[in-house]
Amino acid sequence: MKYLLDLNQFVDASGRSKPAERRYVRDAFGEALVELGATRDFVVLGADLDKSTKTLRFREKFGEFGKDPFYERGRWISCGVSEAFMCAAAGGLAARGVKPVITTFARFLERGYEPLLQSVAIPGFDAFVLGSHGGIATGQDGSSAQAIEDIALFRTLPNTTVICPADYAETKQATLAAFERSGIVYMRLSRNPLADIFAGNYTFRLGEGIELVPGKGITLVSTGETTYQALLAVAKLKKQRLNPRLIHLPTVHPPDQVTLSEAARDTELFVTIEDHSPRGGLGDAVLEALSQTDTPRRVVKIGVEMYAESGMPAELYQKYGLDADGITKKVLAAVKNEKRPAKAVA
Amino acid sequence: MDIREKKRLANRLRQIALRLVYEAQSGHLGGSYSAAEILIELYFEQMRFNSKRPDSLDNDILVLDKGHATPGFYAAQYLADLLPEELLKTYRRIDQNTTTGGPLNTLQGHPKFWPQRGIWFSTGSLGVGISQAVGTAIAEKMAGRQTRVYVLVSDGGMQEGIMWEAARNAAYHKLDHLTVVLDLNWCQNDDFVFKTTELLPVADKWKSFGWEVIGSEIAYHERDGTSLNGHDFEWLSHAFQRAKAIQGKPAIIIGNTVKGRGIAEIENDPDWHAKPPTREQYEKWLAILQAEETALRASERS
Numbered sequence: 001m002k003y004l005l006d007l008n009q010f011v012d013a014s015g016r017s018k019p020a021e022r023r024y025v026r027d028a029f030g031e032a033l034v035e036l037g038a039t040r041d042f043v044v045l046g047a048d049l050d051k052s053t054k055t056l057r058f059r060e061k062f063g064e065f066g067k068d069p070f071y072e073r074g075r076w077i078s079c080g081v082s083e084a085f086m087c088a089a090a091g092g093l094a095a096r097g098v099k100p101v102i103t104t105f106a107r108f109l110e111r112g113y114e115p116l117l118q119s120v121a122i123p124g125f126d127a128f129v130l131g132s133h134g135g136i137a138t139g140q141d142g143s144s145a146q147a148i149e150d151i152a153l154f155r156t157l158p159n160t161t162v163i164c165p166a167d168y169a170e171t172k173q174a175t176l177a178a179f180e181r182s183g184i185v186y187m188r189l190s191r192n193p194l195a196d197i198f199a200g201n202y203t204f205r206l207g208e209g210i211e212l213v214p215g216k217g218i219t220l221v222s223t224g225e226t227t228y229q230a231l232l233a234v235a236k237l238k239k240q241r242l243n244p245r246l247i248h249l250p251t252v253h254p255p256d257q258v259t260l261s262e263a264a265r266d267t268e269l270f271v272t273i274e275d276h277s278p279r280g281g282l283g284d285a286v287l288e289a290l291s292q293t294d295t296p297r298r299v300v301k302i303g304v305e306m307y308a309e310s311g312m313p314a315e316l317y318q319k320y321g322l323d324a325d326g327i328t329k330k331v332l333a334a335v336k337n338e339k340r341p342a343k344a345v346a
Numbered sequence: 347m348d349i350r351e352k353k354r355l356a357n358r359l360r361q362i363a364l365r366l367v368y369e370a371q372s373g374h375l376g377g378s379y380s381a382a383e384i385l386i387e388l389y390f391e392q393m394r395f396n397s398k399r400p401d402s403l404d405n406d407i408l409v410l411d412k413g414h415a416t417p418g419f420y421a422a423q424y425l426a427d428l429l430p431e432e433l434l435k436t437y438r439r440i441d442q443n444t445t446t447g448g449p450l451n452t453l454q455g456h457p458k459f460w461p462q463r464g465i466w467f468s469t470g471s472l473g474v475g476i477s478q479a480v481g482t483a484i485a486e487k488m489a490g491r492q493t494r495v496y497v498l499v500s501d502g503g504m505q506e507g508i509m510w511e512a513a514r515n516a517a518y519h520k521l522d523h524l525t526v527v528l529d530l531n532w533c534q535n536d537d538f539v540f541k542t543t544e545l546l547p548v549a550d551k552w553k554s555f556g557w558e559v560i561g562s563e564i565a566y567h568e569r570d571g572t573s574l575n576g577h578d579f580e581w582l583s584h585a586f587q588r589a590k591a592i593q594g595k596p597a598i599i600i601g602n603t604v605k606g607r608g609i610a611e612i613e614n615d616p617d618w619h620a621k622p623p624t625r626e627q628y629e630k631w632l633a634i635l636q637a638e639e640t641a642l643r644a645s646e647r648s
Contacts, residue, residue: 072488
């Protein structure tokens with residue numbers, strides 16, 4: 001679908017980013033969970049990170065299991081710092097018809113991956129899984145807290161949907177919309193407040209990619225926190241007389257085959273941008289979708305190639321090439337490469 | 347139920363388990379035999395369930411954390427009328443009748459969720475079963491059901507960190523309708539448990555995690571014929587009764603057992619963790635078990 005943005009809303013005449021309204025996507029998730037709690041039957045499992053994952057409001061409203069005043073009716077379950085246990089216990093709840101919502105940081109979910117696979121994925125249960133603090137944008141906590149493999153891990157689980165929203169409004173809608181999806185829904189969120197991109201007239205549709213900027217020849221595909229950086233990069237590239245299209249894929253997996261196939265018709269170069277390993281994540285999801293089209297297209301994947309370090313999110317994005325300048329440079333280099341005639345193969 | 351009848355059922359379980367592993371030429375006999383009496387005691391004395399409705403939420407549940415012990419588990423379920431006989435032929439065999447990805451109608455090598463057959467868990471990776479059981483036990487409390495949740499765990503499984511996460515959580519949530527049974531046979535895949543990494547002390551560990559501990563471990567070299575309470579129906583019955591009476595915390599029953607119990611040739615031999623018998627062995631062992639069954643039947647009549 002199309003949701004065309006006015007770039008002037010995000011950059012000034014000289015191409016510099018304007019100050020943006022920023023909100024925590026985790027707050028949007030927490031609010032959506034409270035809304036859902038009023039009408040849907042589910043429990044939330046936490047592993048000592050409820051202040052950070054913003055499930056605290058759900059816990060306050062719907063009570064802690066076994067504790068005064070809700071006791072057996074409490075719908076938030078404390079697991080302590082036991083992510084592996086949490087992921088397996090979720091399967092035991094689901095087996096008895098109680099839908100589990102598993103919440104922790106993306107990195108620590110990775111520790112629960114195998115128990116989750118055994119206890120939820122193999123028996124084919126429904127579960128909503130929140131991985132907060134995804135990517136190097138997690139910042140100063142350093143590489144131990146910066147998950148760059150989580151999307152790849154979840155994408156390989158059969159019957160799993162992976163969602164990575166770009167701002168507050170989208171996160172809230174995506175949580176509400178994806179909640180009923182069968183199988184595992186993995187939602188990856190950022191730690192940082194994200195710049196508002198979508199206004200009140202936006203409607204999130206599960207599985208659909210969104211064309212944010214029309215263009216031709218080059219198509220940028222981004223997800224999550226990098227979509228805002230890609231947006232700024234598009235403005236810079238336009239100043240270089242390029243006309244890139246920007247597609248945001250909030251549903252990373254399964255990728256939107258229709259939108260990507262349509263874009264492929266007038267695209268010579270795809271560039272994917274993600275705060276994640278370029279292997280197994282958004283970039284590979286796009287490659288898989290494009291492999292289903294008739295014409296082969298060139299794809300350049302921008303991602304995090306190595307374990308990063310402590311630092312401010314903006315500094316890390318700059319150093320590791322995920323900010324608007326870094327993306328612009330890589331796109332320009334790729335375009336330059338493309339114009340150079342390929343060496344004849346003997 | 348009369349103890350003599352339970353003994354005969356345990357013998358039947360061993361015969362069926364032997365057939366399952368022999369016919370599939372794959373499966374775990376040793377750990378099924380060590381748990382035979384525990385399984386019979388559970389299905390024929392302790393657990394309340396409606397065998398006509400294996401998927402009833404009101405049935406008591408057994409979660410097989412030691413998911414490799416399917417020969418014993420399926421045999422017990424068959425004896426308890428939870429599995430039809432024709433299904434036993436499907437053990438560890440490909441399902442030719444369903445499309446790829448469709449629901450399976452075969453008995454998996456390690457149990458897979460199949461409530462219509464009374465299988466409420468998916469295990470095979472040690473420690474996830476007890477964790478699932480804690481989740482299930484919480485679900486039972488939430489729903490206000492009177493269901494009891496039993497878990498059969500192995501000594502090797504206690505080397506998994508997740509088991510202690512589950513132990514801490516079960517005690518914290520005061521899951522007094524959760525009873526774990528340890529099949530302490532001191533053997534695991536590669537070698538004896540104490541030659542792999544030390545497990546002692548066992549009872550003290552669980553006590554310190556806030557559990558009611560029934561029975562205690564007897565070190566491998568200190569065991570004698572009288573200390574093998576995991577094969578003693580009288581002791582097991584008392585232990586389960588005690589566990590049911592405990593309030594405010596979960597209970598663990600420590601059953602001292604012998605791996606491969608019932609066939610002298612494979613007893614206390616870690617090599618018989620996951621090995622199928624040859625035809626010769628199968629016939630010889632079946633004859634031993636059948637002779638024992640005849641003697642047990644005679645004693646039942648006397």
